[in-house]
Amino acid sequence: MSATERRARERADRHQLIVNAARELAETEGWEAVTTRRLAERVEYSQPVLYSHFNGKDAIVTAVAVDGFGELAEQLRRARHSAAKPKQALRAVCRAYLRFATERPALYQAMFVLPTDLQFASEQTLPQLRAGFDEFVSCFDPGNEQRELSAEVVWSALHGLAVLSGSGRIPPEDQEQRIDFLVTRMAD
């Protein structure tokens, strides 16, 4: 039975190979350069192989996004734990969030802008997404009945800052100032 096991392993490896290739291509040349042909060439397989692993291009983007949610959650967690005082946790998490969005624009786009197959707000939300959200929640006092609400609004504000400044609809500088303002107003 070792043969079939090896095959399963190879399959899993190739699955990740495709996802990584898509992500690298997107990060270096943008998502509009990620076509099934170029992706196939990159992984040195023919196009149909992609479709034996994913239902379609959107599913590949989705897979990249899922990886991204995991990494974002980890970044936020590290930021929160690195804060010296609880009061500084929210600020640290906010800064980490915007740093993630600006340093990995293609990844962020896959997670929040591009059309994907991801089902949100369903019975089982993606654990990675939930984990990232929980990092925001944890920045607020457990006794605060509005901590979930606070987290939602803070997350929304950060997302808005990320995409509006990223597209130049608000000046990209002064982000630090906006974080300051947001944190001081939102912290309980």
Next chain:
Amino acid sequence: MSATERRARERADRHQLIVNAARELAETEGWEAVTTRRLAERVEYSQPVLYSHFNGKDAIVTAVAVDGFGELAEQLRRARHSAAKPKQALRAVCRAYLRFATERPALYQAMFVLPTDLQFASEQTLPQLRAGFDEFVSCFDPGNEQRELSAEVVWSALHGLAVLSGSGRIPPEDQEQRIDFLVTRMAD
């Protein structure tokens, strides 16, 4: 010279006809259904005619977005003026903003999500966009040195609420509650 005038008028009419057709098609079937072929069929001209009016598809999306910015600014202005007391102005404007985003999702997408030819944050920002932003600024005390900053953060938060709830990344209900929270925290 009336002949050339008539031609110019016909050209302008057809220009708007194309923009309106694109918008209607997007609002009924989504932007992925807006192709140059379908659009040409809709306005009962051949494809190349579109290119004699616009540089490309992105320019058509841009034209729709520009119309949208004008309408959004007007909605915000009406909301602000309809508020009985100055303290309620910000809340009214925020509610109007989210109503606009949820009632005209395709239009909102053209303005803030889709790739367009629009140049933001340049020397001459689109007046309609500036007008919308100014409605937010006007909700804050003129003596407040941070009123521009406040407006940027509020706008960002609203945009985040719009797209995150629209895509189900946060529960679409409870928007009213989030507005309440945002307004009470942000109002000076």
Next chain:
DNA sequence: ACAGAATGTCTAGCGGTGCTAGGATCGGCT
């Protein structure tokens, strides 16, 4: 009024997209 210029519009097609059917090839099992 009429020839020539200018303008407008269309048909046809280019290179690219996501995606898939069908056949060839390779591996493991009896």
Next chain:
DNA sequence: AGCCGATCCTAGCACCGCTAGACATTCTGT
């Protein structure tokens, strides 16, 4: 050894944004 299923590729479909070049129409100057 020979079969059989899994795996992979070639070729192609329908569609995309966009454009060259031919055709028709309208305007202009004599």
